[in-house]
Amino acid sequence: MGIFVCRNSLRMLNVRWLYHRCLSLYNSNHGFNEAKIKEKLAQFTGGSVDLSKMDNGIAEICINNPSRMNAFTGTMMIELEERISDLENWKNGKGLIVYGAENTFCSGSDLNAVKAISNPQEGMMMCMLMQNTLTRLQRLPLISVALIQGKALGGGAELCTACDFRLMTEGSEIRFVHKQMGLVPGWGGAARLIHLIGSRHALKLLSGALRVHPENALELGLADNILLGTEDGFLSEAENWIMPYIKGPSDVSRAVKKVIISGREQKLEDALRTEKEIFGTVWGGLANLQALAKGTKHK
């Protein structure tokens, strides 16, 4: 009996380890040394990444470093990874809102940290850590929304592309300022932007470091809505906006997000097979049986 329990726990651990390897892009095979770059980043302190999970199945991540326009210090990059890990293990979650403290989104990476790790090796490690984290954010079985107030600059612009939807408030802007810093996006923002708006528009935004205002973002398909309320009401407006998409039981809502992830990321045949597997998790499930028993109509 003891051996059976032990074997089972080992299998579960193995499955979880494999699951995390699949969700992440880089591991030691790619020359990525997570412990080493985290040790380095831990030297650049300040700010925090705060997570709150609510009973209605919506979580909020607050990028919190207002004295530097919510720029990501080293410790904040580490914390973001920890918060995403936490959300990966939150089995009742349905939605996620990512926003910045004090009415501005995020001004990218902390320039003090950038200066101190400007050698290419460490820059690449930081880039791999952030790509891993943002890819895992994008692959969460939660419907995610970036609430953009004020400015989303550089890495902040990249962060917002890792969410499923973007809501912008009046006067806000998304701007890939990398070129003006002698850089290109490194947190996966260019690849995601091309998926969102196509390579022609993406090229304009990156090569011109253009400011994208809400109306323009709507036209491009980069933003999904413009919020017109007041500063203290934007978070609840974002919650209301996401509600219709996360209505109903969490297993069904999470299954919907999972079929979208596989359809987006896999080749058609693989995506079809994955869709079948996910279908099998909801077919004959409680929500399915209840809908059948009620004789649900869709008038």
Ligand SMILES: CCCC(=O)SCCNC(=O)CCNC(=O)[C@H](O)C(C)(C)COP(=O)(O)OP(=O)(O)OC[C@H]1O[C@@H](n2cnc3c(N)ncnc32)[C@H](O)[C@@H]1OP(=O)(O)O
């Ligand atoms: C792969 C990732 C690539 C990247 O993310 S590279 C970083 C890209 N971001 C930037 O270059 C942003 C540089 N900052 C700016 O352009 C301006 O500060 C910004 C955000 C337009 C705000 O302008 P203002 O409203 O006039 O405010 P301000 O300049 O006085 O800023 C207030 C305080 O925040 C600081 N701050 C803003 N962005 C920062 C950053 N990324 N890293 C470190 N500190 C940053 C700024 O230095 C100022 O601090 P202080 O009050 O002078 O002590």
